[in-house]
Amino acid sequence: MTSAIEYYSNQLRFETDVSDVQQSLSAGAPGFVLIDTRNTESWDQGRIPGAIHLPTREIAARAAELVPVGRAVVTYCWGPGCNGATKAALEFAKLGYQVREMIGGYEYWVREGFTTEGPNGATSHPADHLTSPVTAACGC
Incomplete structure (x- = not known):
């Protein structure tokens, strides 16, 4: 039981999710800097408002x-099939920063259904019913 408590406590210490990040950003004082670790082409395609673009290879x-x-x-990257945000979090940790990875990514x-910025300005898409309730916040 102690091992499970330690494991899950550490997971919450080093990870966050998109809903928690969005709520923190909406509150206006998130207490963290959001870093988009993707390449320039990806950043130009779309990004989370308020994020700073810093590709992993440039962090050090x-x-x-x-x-x-x-x-x-x-840190965030493309999504759960990408470990770019994990690599970036490691680079920040090596520099002494307190860092968490945003699971789920961009x-x-x-x-x-959260707002993004891109070449056509701010946009959002309807929530995907496979990832979030379409009419309310998750409440996790």
Whole structure:
């Protein structure tokens, strides 16, 4: 039982999900910097409003200029089939940042119907009934 408690506590310590990130951003004082770790083409295609673009390969060289030391970080990449956000979180951890990975990534942000920014401005899609209740918040 102790092992399970430790495992799940650590999971919550190092991971967050799109709904929690969206609620924190909507509140106006999220307490973290949201980092989009994808390449430039992906960023240009669409991104989460308020995110900072910092591809994983640039974190070691550029993190300090974009994210104040001591500020918490949440990383995201494409989605659950991609471990880019995990790699980015590791790079931030190596630099001493408190970091969490946003599970679900950009894919689940879009699938839950949250607003994105892209070449055509701000957009959102209807919530996907396979990932979120279509008429209300999940309540998890």
